[in-house]
Amino acid sequence: MLTHSAKRVEIIIEAPMEGRLTDALQAAGVTGFTVLPVLGGSGRSGQWSREGQVGRAGMVAVICLIRPERLDALLEAAFRVVERHIGVVSITDTQVLRAERF
Amino acid sequence: MGDILSLAGQNLLTPMILSFVLGLAAALARSELSVPEAAAKMMSLYLLFAIGFKGGVAVAGHGVDAHLLTAMAGGVALSFLLPFAAFGLLRGMTGLSVVDAAAVAAHYGSISIVTFVTATSVLASQGIASEGFMVAVAAAMEAPAIVSALWLVARSGAGVRMDARLWHEILLNGSIVLLIGSFVIGAVTGDAGMARIEPMVVTAFQGILCLFLLDMGLVAGRGLRASRGGLGVGVVAFGVVMPVVGAAAGLAVALLVGLSPGGTALMMTLAASASYIAVPAAMRVALPEANPSVSLTLALGITFPFNLTFGIPAYVAVAQAIGG
Numbered sequence: 001m002l003t004h005s006a007k008r009v010e011i012i013i014e015a016p017m018e019g020r021l022t023d024a025l026q027a028a029g030v031t032g033f034t035v036l037p038v039l040g041g042s043g044r045s046g047q048w049s050r051e052g053q054v055g056r057a058g059m060v061a062v063i064c065l066i067r068p069e070r071l072d073a074l075l076e077a078a079f080r081v082v083e084r085h086i087g088v089v090s091i092t093d094t095q096v097l098r099a100e101r102f
Numbered sequence: 103m104g105d106i107l108s109l110a111g112q113n114l115l116t117p118m119i120l121s122f123v124l125g126l127a128a129a130l131a132r133s134e135l136s137v138p139e140a141a142a143k144m145m146s147l148y149l150l151f152a153i154g155f156k157g158g159v160a161v162a163g164h165g166v167d168a169h170l171l172t173a174m175a176g177g178v179a180l181s182f183l184l185p186f187a188a189f190g191l192l193r194g195m196t197g198l199s200v201v202d203a204a205a206v207a208a209h210y211g212s213i214s215i216v217t218f219v220t221a222t223s224v225l226a227s228q229g230i231a232s233e234g235f236m237v238a239v240a241a242a243m244e245a246p247a248i249v250s251a252l253w254l255v256a257r258s259g260a261g262v263r264m265d266a267r268l269w270h271e272i273l274l275n276g277s278i279v280l281l282i283g284s285f286v287i288g289a290v291t292g293d294a295g296m297a298r299i300e301p302m303v304v305t306a307f308q309g310i311l312c313l314f315l316l317d318m319g320l321v322a323g324r325g326l327r328a329s330r331g332g333l334g335v336g337v338v339a340f341g342v343v344m345p346v347v348g349a350a351a352g353l354a355v356a357l358l359v360g361l362s363p364g365g366t367a368l369m370m371t372l373a374a375s376a377s378y379i380a381v382p383a384a385m386r387v388a389l390p391e392a393n394p395s396v397s398l399t400l401a402l403g404i405t406f407p408f409n410l411t412f413g414i415p416a417y418v419a420v421a422q423a424i425g426g
Contacts, residue, residue, distance in 0.1 A: 014386050015383075016384075016387050047328040048328070048395075085390045
């Protein structure tokens with residue numbers, strides 16, 4: 001099976017910032033992403049869990065798969081939103097099957 | 103004083119408070135008991151709808167009058183001013199930074215709708231009438247505190263991220279829309295509407311409130327466990343002192359506006375409570391440098407249990423002693 005190199009960017013960010021991040025990504029031309037709920041975790045601000053949350057609390061994971069040459073534009077757009085916020089941005093090399101979709 | 107203690111004792115032995123204590127104890131004992139996020143949200147929607155609808159039905163008979171408007175103005179003024187008192191106390195009693203103190207102050211100027219719901223339930227169980235429009239006062243008190251807290255931070259020169267989108271999210275957050283919307287539905291449909299859905303909004307109310315308070319106890323217990331005593335004596339003391347200061351301010355406003363003893367107890371409860379739904383999300387956007395665990399642990403782990411167990415019975419007793 002023919003595969004193609006791509007970048008997988010995972011941004012874990014506070015739920016109230018989700019809309020701002022996805023808007024910034026779309027404005028930067030990144031129209032494909034997946035948003036996943038995060039069950040809980042622990043970090044510099046302490047432990048937290050999604051169970052029993054009643055407001056727009058907690059964290060979400062925004063995952064983008066893109067061609068390597070588009071990485072910088074995505075990171076610049078994302079950084080402007082997440083710079084001051086709690087969260088994690090990670091980038092990994094990955095392979096995709098249908099390169100024209102990314 | 104004897105009356106207050108007796109009322110507090112009675113209030114402690116209600117299914118609602120004991121459900122909260124169960125959740126708190128279970129979380130502190132590291133039990134695996136949990137309420138799924140979706141179930142907690144559903145119960146929250148139910149409670150907001152029921153309390154809004156009942157408030158609307160209560161005002162259906164006499165409509166919007168000057169009394170309602172002055173009570174709302176009083177509530178808004180309280181929400182604007184309480185963050186300044188909270189900020190001053192925090193800066194004097196604790197070592198919190200300006201940004202953290204302002205974020206906590208915003209929580210204490212705003213209100214906890216679950217504390218309000220519990221207070222209405224306590225009043226109903228004791229047969230004490232209150233103004234139905236207090237639901238609208240509660241909704242109006244959600245947002246002004248955010249403005250005061252952001253002004254306190256901006257004055258210190260720290261960065262504040264505040265834009266039209268955030269205002270939209272604050273003013274049209276789900277809790278406010280549902281509370282006001284169900285209030286309007288109740289006011290429009292009146293007693294005829296109530297007759298149609300009474301089994302849902304009245305009969306089931308206290309049982310669902312028990313389950314919701316069980317969840318709140320679990321969340322509060324987890325927060326306390328996670329903080330592991332890291333809040334400091336001054337911060338914990340603030341969590342008990344500030345509701346008393348807020349209640350005193352609420353009492354003054356209620357007397358000025360001329361509320362009934364039940365309405366006075368509710369105004370005191372609103373002013374004494376701290377937000378943990380609307381304000382935390384707004385603070386995460388506007389003041390991302392503030393530590394969210396300080397505000398949430400204080401509001402949910404210290405002030406909420408204090409109001410539930412001792413605060414509300416005391417506010418009801420004081421309101422009755424002065425106005426009754």
